[in-house]
Amino acid sequence: xxxxxxxxxxxxxxxxxxxxxxxxxxSPPPFFTSPSPPKTNIIKDCSTTDDILAIEYITLNxxxxxxxxxxxxxxxxxxxxxIDQGSYVDVLVRLGLVQLYKGKLDFCKxxxxxxxxxxxxxxxxxxxxxxxxxxxxxxxxxxxxxxxAYTKNGRRIACLKAExxxxx
Numbered sequence: 001x002x003x004x005x006x007x008x009x010x011x012x013x014x015x016x017x018x019x020x021x022x023x024x025x026x027s028p029p030p031f032f033t034s035p036s037p038p039k040t041n042i043i044k045d046c047s048t049t050d051d052i053l054a055i056e057y058i059t060l061n062x063x064x065x066x067x068x069x070x071x072x073x074x075x076x077x078x079x080x081x082x083i084d085q086g087s088y089v090d091v092l093v094r095l096g097l098v099q100l101y102k103g104k105l106d107f108c109k110x111x112x113x114x115x116x117x118x119x120x121x122x123x124x125x126x127x128x129x130x131x132x133x134x135x136x137x138x139x140x141x142x143x144x145x146x147x148x149a150y151t152k153n154g155r156r157i158a159c160l161k162a163e164x165x166x167x168x
Contacts, residue, residue: 086152
């Protein structure tokens with residue numbers, strides 16, 4: 001059960017750090033007009049231009065994450081509309097070919113519990129820079145995570161896919 005919650009927390013961390021408003025920007029910062037920061041190979045943005053969140057970048061350090069170490073996540077994106085109560089995330093987590101979890105989670109409840117944020121999340125540009133401890137107890141293996149966030153009306157907010165291997 002610990003493994004399940006660790007993986008789910010890593011998924012939510014990635015998705016919600018993008019939305020977490022550490023610095024509400026009135027206009028695009030300089031890095032949006034210069035060459036973009038490198039993107040991680042672990043997390044893929046499977047969103048489309050029709051989605052509410054336009055992700056500019058996601059970087060991890062170290063990339064890939066290492067068990068028992070601090071993981072720094074930097075991300076930036078633009079919400080094209082406000083996210084309200086009733087939003088949810090469809091999540092699928094696998095270890096190799098074994099499905100560990102498939103379900104729907106309350107978006108607003110998760111960000112409140114994990115990040116002390118409350119819905120509604122306001123429209124606009126957001127960037128984040130946060131550190132997370134990766135538990136050393138995560139079992140070795142290849143993990144894949146698919147997460148798609150939706151509004152209460154079923155409009156997709158974002159789509160993220162993650163794949164990493166935790167080594168000894």
